[in-house]
Amino acid sequence: MHLRGRFMRVLLLTGRLAEHDVRSAADSARVPADVLVLDLDIAAFITPEHVRRAAPSGYDLIMIPGLITSDFSDVERELGTKIRLGPKNAADITYVLDHLEEIELSSRTPACVLIAERLARNEEEILRRVEQSARPPIVLRGVGVGGGSRMKVLAEIVDATRLDDGSLEDRIRYYGSQGADMIDLGLPLDATPDDVRRVVRIARGVSEMPVSIDTLRPDLILAGVDAGADLVLSIDGRNMHAVADALLDGDVPAVVIPGPETTLERNISDALELGLSVIADPVLSPPLGGLADSIAKYIDFRRTHPDIPLFLGVGNVTELIDADSHGVNAILAAIGEEIGASILFTPEYSRKALGSVRELRRAAEMMALARERRSPPKDLGRDLLILKEKRPRPGVVPPAHLEVRQAEQSRGFVADPAGSFRIGLCGDEIAAVHDRMVIKGRTAREILDTAIDLNLVSRLDHAAYLGRELEKAEIALRLGKSYTQDEELF
Known part of the structure; x- marks a missing residue:
C-alpha cells in the first residue's frame, strides 16, 4: 500500500505461540509487513502495556490480533501511530494485507469482519450490475x-x-x-x-x-x-x-x-x-x-x-x-x-x-x-465450502513448561440427581426432553444455558455430556442430517 508516494510501513504484533503462523502469512502477502513478537505466549492476551513497553517506532500502522478487546487509544496517541485490529485468525493476515487499500481498519471491529462486509456489498453490486446490463x-x-x-x-x-x-x-x-x-x-x-x-x-x-x-x-x-x-x-x-x-x-x-x-x-x-x-x-x-x-x-x-x-x-x-x-x-x-x-x-x-x-x-x-x-470461481467472497475450508487455522502449541497429561475416558457412570435428557431434532429445532419439561432451540449453547439456569443439570460430567450431544445435534441440524443421541454423526 502506498502512502504519500511511499509504501506504508506495517507492523504485526503477536505472541510466541503464533509467531510462525504470523510470519508465514506476512511473507505470503504482496504488501510488506514486519512482525514483532511480544513477551507473552498467547497473542490474544496482548495489552496496551505490552505495546507501551515495546514502544515500536517508524510505522504507519500497528496491527494487533482481532480477538483483542482492550482500548489502545492512549498508547496510540503516545506512539503517534494507528493501532488497529487485524483478523481473528493468523491465516487471514495475508488477505488483509493485500486489501489494505480497500478497507479502513477499525480499533473495534476485526479486519476479517470488515472485509467480509465489504466483499458482500461489492458482490451484491456486481450481481445487480450483471442483471442491469443483461439483455434477456x-x-x-x-x-x-x-x-x-x-x-x-x-x-x-x-x-x-x-x-x-x-x-x-x-x-x-x-x-x-x-x-x-x-x-x-x-x-x-x-x-x-x-x-x-x-x-x-x-x-x-x-x-x-x-x-x-x-x-x-x-x-x-x-x-x-x-x-x-x-x-x-x-x-x-x-x-x-x-x-x-x-x-x-x-x-x-x-x-x-x-x-x-x-x-x-x-x-x-x-x-x-x-x-x-x-x-x-x-x-x-x-x-x-x-x-x-x-x-x-x-x-x-x-x-x-x-x-x-x-x-x-x-x-x-x-x-x-x-x-x-x-x-x-x-x-x-x-x-x-x-x-x-x-x-x-x-x-x-x-x-x-x-x-x-x-x-x-x-x-x-x-x-x-x-x-x-474473468477468473476461476475462487476467492470471490462467497463459496460453497461447507465441510472443508480454504485456509487452515492455527493449532495450539502447549507451553513447554506445563505438564502434559494424556486424556482418559471415565470408567464410571453416575446419574445426575437433577434428571436426564433425551435429545433429538424436532423440525428445524433441537429438542431436549427432560422429566420436567422440553427445551427447544436452534443452538447447543442456548439449550444448555437454559437447562443450567433452570437447575436441570447438577453435575459437571452431565453438563459436559449434554454439551457434546447438543453440539452434535446442532451440526446435524445445520447440515440437514439425521441425529440420534449417543451415535456417531459421521
Missing part, C-alpha cells in the same frame, strides 16, 4: 432468462397436485427462502385440469416468483396456461401444435425437448415457425448414463443457436449420485456457465439432495461473479 430474450415477472443474466434457479415441487393447499404453500415458501428464482409445479400422470388450476392459483397467490408447470399432457398445459402459469415444461413434436395457440395468446414461453422421434433442432425450428418463445433443453443425462455425451450436445447446440436460452436439468445428476450435493451442484453450475445455460432446474426429491436449491443459487452467483472478474 425472455423475462418472466421481472426475472430475466438468458442474454447474459445470471443463471436462474428453477425449483421443482414434485407431484404438486397431490399436496394439500397448506403443504403446497409451505413448500413454495421454503423454496423462496432458499433462494429459488422460479417455482416449477411437477404434475403427476393422474392429475386433472382442475387440479392444475388449483395449484397454479395457489402458487400465484403465495409468491411473486414466476410459476411453471411440468407436464407433456396438452390438456394440463392448457389448464395451467389458463390459470396463469408463466412458463411451460415441456413441449415436443407430439403436443406442440395442440398448445401453440394458447401459448401465443398468453405470451407464455415453453421449454422444448427432443422427441418423440424428432431431434431437438427440429422441434426448436417448428416452435419458432409457430412464433413461440422457446428455451432449449438438450436433456442432461445421469452419471454413467451418457452424462459426458449430453454435455457435448449442449455445447454443440450453443454453437449453432447462441441466442436461444438453455435449460440444464441438474437434478438428473444430483439425485442419481451418492455424493454430497453442494460439490456436485457447484461443478454442474460451472459447466452450466461454460455452456451458456440460463436455467438450473432441480427438485429436492431425495434426502441427500436437501439444500440443492440454496446451493445452486449460491453457485450461480459465484459463476456470475467469476465471469465478471
